[in-house]
Amino acid sequence: MKPTLLIFLTSLLISLSVSAAQSEADKSPDLSAIATQLQLDAPQTEKLQQLLSQHWAEKRARRKENRKEQQKQRGGGYEIRQQHRDELLNVLSYEQLYQFEKMMHQQRKQRRQDKNKQQDKQNIQANE
Numbered sequence: 001m002k003p004t005l006l007i008f009l010t011s012l013l014i015s016l017s018v019s020a021a022q023s024e025a026d027k028s029p030d031l032s033a034i035a036t037q038l039q040l041d042a043p044q045t046e047k048l049q050q051l052l053s054q055h056w057a058e059k060r061a062r063r064k065e066n067r068k069e070q071q072k073q074r075g076g077g078y079e080i081r082q083q084h085r086d087e088l089l090n091v092l093s094y095e096q097l098y099q100f101e102k103m104m105h106q107q108r109k110q111r112r113q114d115k116n117k118q119q120d121k122q123n124i125q126a127n128e
Contacts, residue, residue: 004038011037 011034031052035045088097 008038
């Protein structure tokens, strides 16, 4: 690796580490310090700033999109569970519903354990 590239990556890593500790409002690394340390001229500094800004904007947009998608997935599941629970309450008393949910929890737990045992057997057979 070229020494210049190694210095750049090291300084970028350090500045990113420092910036992670900074407040939410000021997370960008000190570009002037990086430019000075790397001995960048004005056009290089400007291009680096543009690249980093574009990269951060893309990452923020992806995070925002991912959060929206997660909220959408969670919201739908909650509504379905609540509807199912309400329908069960039309048939069962609260005590019966509690016991039913407890039984279903135990059944799911047992299925997971059985599935894990089956996978372990398959792994053992595959390794023999």
